[in-house]
Amino acid sequence: MRRSYPALIAALALAGCATPPSRDLVVLLPDKDGKVGTLVVQNQKGSTVLNTAYATARTARDGGVEPGMASQSEIKAVFGDAIAAQPPRPMLFRLYFESGSDEFTEQSKQEVKRLLAEMARRQAPDITVIGHTDLVGPDPSNDALSLQRAGRVKSMLVGMGVPAGRILTAGRGRREPLIPTANGVIEPRNRRVEVSVR
Amino acid sequence: MRSIRPVVIRRLLLACACAIPPVSVWANDIAQFKVAKGAVHLERSGQRLPARVGTPLQATDTVVTGADGSAGIAFVDNSLLSVGPNSVLAIERYTFNSTTHEGTFESSLRKGTLAVVSGKIAKQSPDAMKVKIPSSILGVRGTEFLVRASD
Numbered sequence: 001m002r003r004s005y006p007a008l009i010a011a012l013a014l015a016g017c018a019t020p021p022s023r024d025l026v027v028l029l030p031d032k033d034g035k036v037g038t039l040v041v042q043n044q045k046g047s048t049v050l051n052t053a054y055a056t057a058r059t060a061r062d063g064g065v066e067p068g069m070a071s072q073s074e075i076k077a078v079f080g081d082a083i084a085a086q087p088p089r090p091m092l093f094r095l096y097f098e099s100g101s102d103e104f105t106e107q108s109k110q111e112v113k114r115l116l117a118e119m120a121r122r123q124a125p126d127i128t129v130i131g132h133t134d135l136v137g138p139d140p141s142n143d144a145l146s147l148q149r150a151g152r153v154k155s156m157l158v159g160m161g162v163p164a165g166r167i168l169t170a171g172r173g174r175r176e177p178l179i180p181t182a183n184g185v186i187e188p189r190n191r192r193v194e195v196s197v198r
Numbered sequence: 199m200r201s202i203r204p205v206v207i208r209r210l211l212l213a214c215a216c217a218i219p220p221v222s223v224w225a226n227d228i229a230q231f232k233v234a235k236g237a238v239h240l241e242r243s244g245q246r247l248p249a250r251v252g253t254p255l256q257a258t259d260t261v262v263t264g265a266d267g268s269a270g271i272a273f274v275d276n277s278l279l280s281v282g283p284n285s286v287l288a289i290e291r292y293t294f295n296s297t298t299h300e301g302t303f304e305s306s307l308r309k310g311t312l313a314v315v316s317g318k319i320a321k322q323s324p325d326a327m328k329v330k331i332p333s334s335i336l337g338v339r340g341t342e343f344l345v346r347a348s349d
Contacts, residue, residue: 037340059333081282085268087232124252170296
């Protein structure tokens with residue numbers, strides 16, 4: 001029993017340091033694929049740009065911005081609960097129709113199975129069905145066409161038992177070609193529907 | 199009789215929604231709780247609402263967690279925000295055009311801790327996503343970061 005006192009005192013001292021944070025803390029993390037983004041931290045006394053992994057900015061209400069680095073142990077101690085509560089990453093499924101038909105290709109039928117399995121694995125899943133076109137034709141008609149494609153996939157998914165209230169549809173038109181081509185090029189791989197599962 | 203009113207209201211909302219560009223889809227819902235542990239609730243126009251897995255969020259909702267609480271939220275642009283215990287996170291502005299990916303995402307962490315994975319809004323326009331903390335404003339150009347607000 002006696003032995004635990006120093007540990008207890010140390011714990012209290014640590015807790016004392018940790019509880020009233022007098023400064024805000026910002027930590028930039030690498031993405032899942034190792035890339036690092038950029039944050040601009042700005043207040044009345046200045047600003048700093050964070051663009052390296054684990055770079056930090058500590059800022060006080062009446063002070064400037066102090067740059068630094070965060071250790072793994074500090075990240076775990078301060079942000080462990082917030083990180084543990086992160087929702088699973090959205091997952092993307094890409095679907096194609098047989099040309100000139102309302103049927104998915106064989107490969108896409110398998111992809112639909114994987115999509116449904118992924119939804120079953122998630123808590124309260126919701127999805128966005130996103131239609132895309134190739135670079136033939138003007139924006140407005142491609143927007144309409146891509147939304148129409150998304151709507152078709154939505155009704156197919158509803159037919160497979162996905163509740164309509166869990167499905168959003170979007171038409172991206174020709175803005176996000178999978179295969180970059182020149183204007184006016186017919187490219188079947190760009191005429192697709194993607195489903196983002198959250 | 200009671201059922202008539204919501205329908206009328208929905209029609210009116212639809213009429214309004216059609217008059218402006220397609221900003222946030224799904225009526226007014228912009229996100230959903232995917233994780234809710236311990237004490238978590240929402241504040242919406244002065245009302246306190248329970249938050250559970252599957253509960254939808256609207257722009258201008260505030261998420262509040264207790265001492266044992268944490269919550270994870272997925273937005274329709276695929277932004278992911280999660281908060282730790284004793285946190286107050288206000289969604290101040292959220293618009294998202296699912297065709298162009300243009301939008302605005304402004305939130306304010308008044309207390310506690312926040313983990314962010316930015317989504318399509320920040321990817322489309324570098325100045326569209328901002329997170330306010332008591333001492334400063336973060337301009338988000340992507341992608342993953344952590345924030346603690348001083349008390």
